[in-house]
Amino acid sequence: MTPQPTRAFTGRHIATIMVGFFGVVITVNVMMARMANSTFGGVVVENSYVASQHYNRWLDEAAAEEALGWTAEMARRADGHVALELKGPAATPQAVFAVARHPLGQLPERVLHFDPAAPESFVSAEELPAGRWRLRLEVRSDGKLWRSEGDVR
Template sequence: MTQQKQERVRGQFTGWHIFAILVVFFGVVVGVNVLMARFALSTFGGVTVENSYVASQHFNRWLDEAAKEKALGWSADVVRREDGRLEITLSGPGDGVVVTAEAWHPLGREADRMVAFDLASAGHFVSREALPAGRWTLRLKVEQGGDMWREEVALQ
């Protein structure tokens, strides 16, 4: 084989080159898709509502309830103590208040927990049990007489 023909063969772009490029390209695309799907499924926290049509039938009632709760003007300050128990300071409601809460882990890695509170002093409540460390969303429910107020608080 002549020198000129050898150089042409060595620098030639063949079908094997395009095959290798396509395999690498689609291998990267499939690999990234598998990785992203794995991340998405591992952090899926569940559904918000089971049936969106049925939930839509209650939407106006939920708006009315939210307006009534806002009109009460109540607020809550939630603090996690060093021992893991929660302290809630309420402003607004008077005597005869019942405070309950549901703690749920935003990523669904921990089971939901009901949290009970005892009255420590006027407007100040302390949870009976400690809440494990980590991120939690606390759904507070405060009832006094016929009034009810709800709030979601993110705990770090």
């Protein structure tokens, strides 16, 4: 049995391996950066220091809202209007509206105003396009404010 001649590992081989390795790393990094940038919805708060000064007030407001004991169920109807059912003790709101936000910020925000449809039931005056939406609901009743968030499809 005759030994096979071995090929020498040259600088050209290591250069090919290094260019291939870093080419893959750079390609993946650029792809991930583009994906992250295209799905970023924007700034959460303009100034985190100023936001932190309001934190205790926000906690107090949340506790007062929770003490009301209200719950909301939202659903998009076939005609595009949003149906809202508000339940809880003494849930007689004077004003109900919501801000609809597209989760990825691809569509502009929409403000929805709700009209009474039946006791504890409301229907939006505006239509909401098909798709997934995040609704920030605000209900005002006898000087009290209650807020909630929910997804609507």
